[in-house]
Amino acid sequence: MKEIVVISGKGGTGKTSITASFAYLGxxxxxxxxxxxxxxxxxxxxxxxxxxxxxxxxxxxxVIDPALCIRCGRCLEVCRFDAVxxxxxxxxxxxxxxxxxxxxxxxxxxxxxxTEYPEVGNLFISRIxxxxxxxxxxxxxxxxxxxxxxxxxxxxxxxxxxxxxxxAVIVDGSPGIGCPVVSSLSGAHYVxxxxxPTVSGFHDLKRVYELVHTFHIRAGCIINKADLNDTVLKExxxxxxxxxxxxLGEIPYxxxxxxxxxxxRTVIEHxxxxxxxxxxxxxxxxxxxxxxxxxx
Numbered sequence: 001m002k003e004i005v006v007i008s009g010k011g012g013t014g015k016t017s018i019t020a021s022f023a024y025l026g027x028x029x030x031x032x033x034x035x036x037x038x039x040x041x042x043x044x045x046x047x048x049x050x051x052x053x054x055x056x057x058x059x060x061x062x063v064i065d066p067a068l069c070i071r072c073g074r075c076l077e078v079c080r081f082d083a084v085x086x087x088x089x090x091x092x093x094x095x096x097x098x099x100x101x102x103x104x105x106x107x108x109x110x111x112x113x114x115t116e117y118p119e120v121g122n123l124f125i126s127r128i129x130x131x132x133x134x135x136x137x138x139x140x141x142x143x144x145x146x147x148x149x150x151x152x153x154x155x156x157x158x159x160x161x162x163x164x165x166x167x168a169v170i171v172d173g174s175p176g177i178g179c180p181v182v183s184s185l186s187g188a189h190y191v192x193x194x195x196x197p198t199v200s201g202f203h204d205l206k207r208v209y210e211l212v213h214t215f216h217i218r219a220g221c222i223i224n225k226a227d228l229n230d231t232v233l234k235e236x237x238x239x240x241x242x243x244x245x246x247x248l249g250e251i252p253y254x255x256x257x258x259x260x261x262x263x264x265r266t267v268i269e270h271x272x273x274x275x276x277x278x279x280x281x282x283x284x285x286x287x288x289x290x291x292x293x294x295x296x
């Protein structure tokens with residue numbers, strides 16, 4: 001089973017809209033995974049039923065038991081993250097500021113501080129309107145370990161895909177080059193980069209491709225809003241050619257992207273012009289990723 005990951009160097013390039021269009025084109029032969037867990041929004045276009053939900057626990061936090069605390073202040077003295085505060089009711093630990101290092105737990109003379117492993121998000125397994133399964137997640141506000149949640153989403157999607165004899169998993173990754181992106185790339189067979197011909201878009205494309213290159217994964221690029229800046233477009237295409245990155249398609253600026261989103265539809269359902277470009281891009285992706293079955 002092949003794994004195709006769609007990422008971008010920056011937000012706002014149309015990555016999720018394009019990934020959703022590929023999910024629509026692939027239909028029942030794909031498993032869909034939304035790995036942009038910090039700002040998941042693919043569900044807005046795929047109409048999942050949220051049939052199954054699983055809590056996701058990660059990291060650790062320190063918690064003070066006020067019944068045991070003798071108010072010695074040792075925890076306040078050693079905390080380097082300003083997570084411990086003193087009030088009229090005694091000492092408390094702010095869960096947002098706590099880094100889970102456990103130092104306060106070790107220095108407490110009466111073992112009034114315990115370590116907890118919090119639930120920081122949820123993982124969902126849904127049926128979507130294309131007739132297949134989507135694995136997606138929601139990370140709690142201020143929660144960390146998004147890379148681990150991404151790994152869980154991918155692991156679950158691949159397991160379901162193998163059980164259902166699917167030919168590919170299409171992954172909507174996070175923008176940027178952080179931990180969630182690294183986790184998204186692990187195990188990928190082909191990467192689709194979505195960019196735009198702007199100074200910031202070109203700069204961030206270079207950064208994210210350097211990351212992809214370290215994984216030795218073949219990559220292709222879709223240039224969205226391709227008519228924004230001819231000068232940058234030429235520089236961008238020259239860079240892609242030099243790096244051996246497949247140019248999968250060029251999409252002109254079109255407000256149909258926004259119109260489709262407001263209706264909860266993929267842009268390929270809303271615009272025949274963009275639909276033709278993305279359909280051709282999808283055929284290129286299947287060929288480059290080595291997906292053989294003709295109807296995938």
